[in-house]
Amino acid sequence: MKRAYIKGIDYHVPELFEKNSESDRITRKVGILKRPIANCDEYASDLAIAAAKKMLTKQNIDISTIDMLIYCTQSPDYILPTTACILQDALGLSTRCAAFDINLGCSGYVYGLSVAKAFIESGMANNILFLTSDTYSKYINPKDRSVRVLFGDGASATLVSGKESDRELIGPFVFGTDGTGKDNLIIKSGGLKEPITKQSEIEEEDSFGNIRSNRNLYMNGSEIFNFTLREIPLAVTKLLSISGMKIKDYNRFVFHQANKFMLENLRKILDISEERFSLNLENYGNTVSSSIPISLCKDLENKKASKEDTAMLVGFGVGYSWAACNIIL
Structure with a gap:
């Protein structure tokens, strides 16, 4: 096939x-x-x-x-x-x-x-x-x-x-969407619903001293963190169920490289060992849709992953939107 x-x-x-x-x-x-x-x-x-x-x-x-x-x-x-x-x-x-x-x-x-x-x-x-x-x-x-x-x-x-x-060499897949979280990671001005105006350029300071306008990226970090810890373990559990696999069956776990604090919390909740869990953001940060493939490339370069390994990929963030799948490298 x-x-x-x-x-x-x-x-x-x-x-x-x-x-x-x-x-x-x-x-x-x-x-x-x-x-x-x-x-x-x-x-x-x-x-x-x-x-x-x-x-x-x-x-x-x-x-x-x-x-x-x-x-x-x-x-x-x-x-x-x-x-x-x-x-x-x-x-x-x-x-x-x-x-x-x-x-x-x-x-x-x-x-x-x-x-x-x-x-x-x-x-x-x-x-x-x-x-x-x-x-x-x-x-x-x-x-x-x-x-x-x-x-x-x-x-x-x-x-x-x-x-x-x-x-199967790519898949199966698990998907999820929760649009109620749209305001927690957003650029408000620039689309047709809220075009850029002089009002869009006005900068405001929040209670933490951060300054931004409606043309800038806004993130509610605590709500993004709560969403991630609520939905991603469930998505991983569902992927394990439909694929008939267990955590021990994977050689590598490559999650979206959001930040170390969030990833470490997910790793511990899912009981994944450190040596099988990708953490490649020290010199790259959160590169959005490219964070998983960049991390995967670094794992291959550093011999932490190799051909024929079974890996789980998990992406999550703005939307809210999330997805997980298996791949054979």
């Missing part, structure tokens, strides 16, 4: 890094020492192109064989056209290549894998270039430390192809 699998994966981050104060209490709590930050004239699409070229070159892929491009971002170049169309042209892909965007944040990588799997295993595509990239730094007010110390910019490139296999 034809099964979708990850044929190649790589990542790219900007050259510029911003350091967090090592003596700061928040830095110690979140476990992030520095974060890659895009230059003022460097955009998410630029990072995605660099990640794609890096992966395609390493894997020696003939780009004429790519028949679909999926791009996951919340940092598009324009409202329209979709950035995927721009990437198709920039990468020199065939004009017979399908290309579309997915607007999702921290759950986006797992969602994107599910879409790629469906196209491959239905026979509608053979080789899918799945790109993720975000530049949340451009949405953050530099005077808002509640989010500035957390988010980094980055991109990933994954080639999803098909091959004959008796076992």
Whole structure:
């Protein structure tokens, strides 16, 4: 039976890094020492192109064989056209290549894998270039430390192809959505419902001394934390149930790299050993939809994961949106 699998994966981050104060209490709590930050004239699409070229070159892929491009971002170049169309042209892909965007944040990588799997295993595509990239730094007010110390910019490139296999190589999947949490991680101005006006630019200071306007990213950290600890253990339990597996059956757990405090709480609740649990945010921060693939790449580079390992991927965040799946590396 034809099964979708990850044929190649790589990542790219900007050259510029911003350091967090090592003596700061928040830095110690979140476990992030520095974060890659895009230059003022460097955009998410630029990072995605660099990640794609890096992966395609390493894997020696003939780009004429790519028949679909999926791009996951919340940092598009324009409202329209979709950035995927721009990437198709920039990468020199065939004009017979399908290309579309997915607007999702921290759950986006797992969602994107599910879409790629469906196209491959239905026979509608053979080789899918799945790109993720975000530049949340451009949405953050530099005077808002509640989010500035957390988010980094980055991109990933994954080639999803098909091959004959008796076992599932990507999946099964568990999904979840709770739109009641939309106001807890949001940029209020910039869409059609609340266009940018002079009012949007007015900066206000919260009770913690953080300053932002409605054009900036806002996060209610305590509510995001509560949501995560409420829903993610349930999602993992459901994935274990439908896959017939136990925690001990996995070689690697790669969760969205939100922050160290949150990840350590999840790890302990789920009783996952430290040596099998990915923690790769010290030098990258929260790179949104790219955090899972970047962490996966670091695990492979550092020999903490290897080919044929069974891994659980779990993404969660803005929306609220979450998703989990199994993969065979």
